Every structure is written in C-alpha cells, then in structure tokens.
Amino acid sequence: xxxxxxxxxxxxxxxxxxxxxxxxxxxxxxxxxxxxxxxxxxxxxxxxxxxxxxxxxxxxxxxxxxxxxxxxxxxxxxxxxxxxxxxxxxxxxxxxxxxxxxxxxxxxxxxxxxxxxxxxxxxxxxxxxxxxxxxxxxxxxxxxxxxxxxxxxxxxxxx
Amino acid sequence: xxxxxxxxxxxxxxxxxxxxxxxxxxxxxxxxxxxxxxxxxxxxxxxxxxxxxxxxxxxxxxxxxxxxxxxxxxxxxxxxxxxxxxxxxxxxxxxxxxxxxxxxxxxxxxxxxxxxxxxxxxxxxxxxxxxxxxxxxxxxxxxxxxxxxxxxxxxxxxx
Amino acid sequence: xxxxxxxxxxxxxxxxxxxxxxxxxxxxxxxxxxxxxxxxxxxxxxxxxxxxxxxxxxxxxxxxxxxxxxxxxxxxxxxxxxxxxxxxxxxxxxxxxxxxxxxxxxxxxxxxxxxxxxxxxxxxxxxxxxxxxxxxxxxxxxxxxxxxxxxxxxxxxxx
Numbered sequence: 001x002x003x004x005x006x007x008x009x010x011x012x013x014x015x016x017x018x019x020x021x022x023x024x025x026x027x028x029x030x031x032x033x034x035x036x037x038x039x040x041x042x043x044x045x046x047x048x049x050x051x052x053x054x055x056x057x058x059x060x061x062x063x064x065x066x067x068x069x070x071x072x073x074x075x076x077x078x079x080x081x082x083x084x085x086x087x088x089x090x091x092x093x094x095x096x097x098x099x100x101x102x103x104x105x106x107x108x109x110x111x112x113x114x115x116x117x118x119x120x121x122x123x124x125x126x127x128x129x130x131x132x133x134x135x136x137x138x139x140x141x142x143x144x145x146x147x148x149x150x151x152x153x154x155x156x157x158x159x
Numbered sequence: 160x161x162x163x164x165x166x167x168x169x170x171x172x173x174x175x176x177x178x179x180x181x182x183x184x185x186x187x188x189x190x191x192x193x194x195x196x197x198x199x200x201x202x203x204x205x206x207x208x209x210x211x212x213x214x215x216x217x218x219x220x221x222x223x224x225x226x227x228x229x230x231x232x233x234x235x236x237x238x239x240x241x242x243x244x245x246x247x248x249x250x251x252x253x254x255x256x257x258x259x260x261x262x263x264x265x266x267x268x269x270x271x272x273x274x275x276x277x278x279x280x281x282x283x284x285x286x287x288x289x290x291x292x293x294x295x296x297x298x299x300x301x302x303x304x305x306x307x308x309x310x311x312x313x314x315x316x317x318x
Numbered sequence: 319x320x321x322x323x324x325x326x327x328x329x330x331x332x333x334x335x336x337x338x339x340x341x342x343x344x345x346x347x348x349x350x351x352x353x354x355x356x357x358x359x360x361x362x363x364x365x366x367x368x369x370x371x372x373x374x375x376x377x378x379x380x381x382x383x384x385x386x387x388x389x390x391x392x393x394x395x396x397x398x399x400x401x402x403x404x405x406x407x408x409x410x411x412x413x414x415x416x417x418x419x420x421x422x423x424x425x426x427x428x429x430x431x432x433x434x435x436x437x438x439x440x441x442x443x444x445x446x447x448x449x450x451x452x453x454x455x456x457x458x459x460x461x462x463x464x465x466x467x468x469x470x471x472x473x474x475x476x477x
Contacts, residue, residue, distance in 0.1 A: 017361075029466055098443045126259050157476040
C-alpha cells in the first residue's frame with residue numbers, strides 16, 4: 001500500500017496526563033511520517049482554547065461556563081493523584097528534570113509537525129463555543145461523520 | 160473495497176459524558192451508512208439495563224449490586240465536575256437548550272438506526288446479570304473473541 | 319490476507335477494572351490466535367512492576383515516587399466505587415465466586431499465551447524507572463514510533 005500511514009485520535013479527556021498522551025502519541029507518529037488527525041471534543045476542547053493572557057493549562061472553558069458554581073479552576077488536573085492541583089506541576093517538573101517534552105512543548109511540536117487539529121461541532125454547540133475561541137492552528141470544525149471519513153484506513157484511538 | 164464501513168465500540172465506562180460520546184459516535188457513523196457494533200461491558204452495561212419504571216439514567220445496576228453498602232445511586236455521574244450528581248442534569252439542560260440530542264434520545268436513535276448492541280458475557284458473569292436484565296434491543300451476549308471477530312476490518316474504540 | 323490478526327493495546331490506566339479489561343481483551347484475543355501487543359505507559363506501568371515480596375496489585379510505583387507525600391498506597395483502585403480501597407477486593411471476590419479469572423490469573427495467562435508486553439520509554443524516563451524494575455516477561459522498552467509500527471494493520475485500543 002503506497003498510502004501514507006495514519007493515526008487519528010479523539011481527544012475527549014481534559015486530564016493533564018491524558019492530554020500529554022494525546023500529544024506524545026500524535027507527535028511521535030507525525031515524526032515518523034504519519035498523517036495525524038486529532039479531534040477535540042468535550043473536555044478535550046480545553047487543549048485548543050485561546051490562552052487569553054494565561055498559561056496554556058490555565059485557560060479552562062469550565063472556568064467561564066461553570067464559573068458561577070465554582071471557585072474557578074486554574075489547572076487541568078491529572079486523572080489520578082492530583083494532590084489538589086499540584087499533580088500537573090509535579091508531572092511537569094519530572095518531565096523537565098528528565099528531559100521529556102512538557103505538554104506545552106508537545107502542543108508546539110504538534111503545530112510544527114503539521115498535525116491536523118479539529119474541533120467537535122456537537123460539543124461546541126453544547127458548550128456555546130465558536131471557532132474564534134480556539135487557537136488559530138485549529139484547521140476546521142467537524143462533525144462525527146466527517147471525522148470518521150478522515151480517519152478511515154488508519155488507527156483510531158479514543159483518549 | 161466494496162465492504163460496508165464499520166465502527167465498533169467497547170463501551171466500558173458508565174459515565175454520562177462518555178456514554179454520550181459512545182452514542183454520538185455510533186449514531187453519527189450509522190447515519191452515514193456504517194455498520195456499528197457496540198459491546199457493553201463493566202460499568203457500560205448500565206446503559207442497556209431495563210428501566211423498571213425509572214428514568215433511563217436512573218437504572219443503575221450498582222444500586223442493586225452494592226445497594227447494601229451505599230445509600231443508593233440514582234444517576235450516572237459525569238467523569239468530571241459531577242457536582243454531587245447535578246453534572247448530568249446540567250449537561251442534559253445544555254444539550255436541550257442547544258438543540259443537541261440528549262443521551263436518552265441518542266439511545267433511541269441507536270435503535271432506529273439499527274446499531275448492534277451487545278452485552279459482554281464475562282462482565283455479566285461477574286455481576287450476576289442475565290440477558291433478561293437488558294433492554295430487548297440487545298442483540299446478543301458475546302465473549303471477547305466473538306466481538307473481535309465482528310469488529311475486524313473496521314475501526315474499534317475503547318470508551 | 320494471510321497475515322495473523324493483531325490486537326494492540328496501549329495500557330495507560332492503572333485502575334484495577336481497566337487493567338482487568340486490558341488483560342481480558344488481550345488473553346481473549348490471544349486464545350483465538352491473535353498476535354497481541356500491550357504497551358504499558360504512565361499508570362499502566364504499575365501492572366508490570368516487580369512484586370518485591372508483595373501481592374501483585376500492591377506494588378505501586380507511586381508508593382515510592384510520591385511516598386513522601388502520601389501515606390502509602392497498597393492497592394490499585396477501581397475507576398469507580400473504590401470504597402476506600404475495598405473496590406478491588408469486592409471485584410476479585412465476585413470474580414472468584416463466579417469462576418471468572420482474576421487480574422492476577424489474567425496476567426499469568428498473558429505470559430502463557432505469549433502476549434507481547436512492552437514498556438513505554440518516555441514514561442519510564444519521566445518516572446525514573448529502568449527495565450530492571452519490571453517483571454522479566456517484559457519483552458522490550460519501546461518508543462511511540464516503534465509501538466505504532468508493531469501495531470500497524472491491526473486493531474489498536476487505548477485503555
């Protein structure tokens with residue numbers, strides 16, 4: 001088969017460790033020549049939100065959406081051992097100490113490597129978000145059918 | 160290739176948001192002609208339990224299984240920001256407000272679209288469930304090998 | 319296609335129920351002739367750690383890594399209804415009572431069935447682990463690109 005190999009990821013989770021997995025897999029695949037498509041939906045949309053003068057991880061759409069109900073989040077938690085918000089910091093510190101790319105660096109690498117970033121249309125409707133809320137690298141807003149078509153013939157992961 | 164495209168989903172999670180993702184992906188794929196197979200296992204079995212006079216989301220097998228240990232659950236929680244049970248209500252409200260199908264509507268759509276619903280044999284053994292505990296739309300009870308055979312040649316997701 | 323069928327699993331979660339799913343799917347596939355590759359990363363690495371005189375489930379790398387911050391974990395929790403650590407025990411008891419293989423038995427079966435176990439290079443760097451920290455059945459330490467290459471042409475799941 002002469003076709004380019006393909007990896008597609010449905011990035012559903014907003015957890016720091018899972019988003020790290022999304023971008024580690026994506027950049028690792030892109031680095032060896034795969035076409036990589038990432039489809040951000042639900043909590044995963046957090047990863048492609050505009051920074052608005054804050055650190056990347058701090059721009060959480062739930063801050064605004066559920067802001068009146070909560071004190072205000074400022075960090076994407078890890079899925080386990082979040083230590084009241086310190087989990088991601090510990091991770092980032094361990095990653096720096098061990099010369100592993102941090103989540104922020106991985107997102108930058110994704111842009112450089114030409115990974116295709118897509119936002120889920122339905123989740124945007126639910127949450128009242130528009131394309132302008134996302135970083136300009138987001139290529140398009142897609143529905144499920146369009147994403148499935150894009151990911152045909154490759155490996156697809158739900159993270 | 161003249162074969163029908165195929166999407167298979169292993170629905171492991173019982174979280175409201177993840178079950179919504181299962182049915183959104185499934186109905187989206189079925190709507191554009193995919194064969195869709197959903198294999199419910201562990202917590203995901205909750206989605207295909209008989210209603211027994213309750214709202215769909217309220218029929219939680221853990222209520223009976225672990226009933227003596229717990230006060231009694233009445234809602235499938237979201238995986239994040241559950242707000243002591245209010246999370247699914249907020250989601251459902253947002254979905255209605257924004258004209259997005261709710262989980263209940265998605266399950267109905269799955270039936271109409273002819274999506275194949277399967278229950279995991281092993282998880283049923285662990286939990287002491289029988290086929291009679293499920294909605295009649297459940298096509299069959301399958302083991303892992305049979306499900307893998309069904310899902311061959313298509314995309315498979317674990318949610 | 320005369321090639322052997324293939325199932326590849328990225329085992330990211332360290333939750334007892336999800337690890338059970340990893341090994342149930344893996345052994346089920348291997349039993350019907352699939353080539354099975356499991357790539358342990360992040361919390362999933364816990365499943366392939368040396369026992370060091372403890373029960374399998376009790377050897378948690380976080381005990382050492384985050385030991386100074388926590389009282390000390392002694393069990394892999396379930397992803398829901400962990401009951402302060404009793405969740406896995408309840409599961410294991412239900413599995414025994416209903417003649418379903420427990421997680422420990424599934425890991426043993428994985429070895430017997432010749433399932434390929436791999437450890438994620440990057441996660442090991444982050445956590446300061448070496449190949450010697452794992453059970454001898456771990457075949458190799460791999461990066462993302464190598465794992466993707468191995469899993470080509472089959473079904474790949476992220477759990």
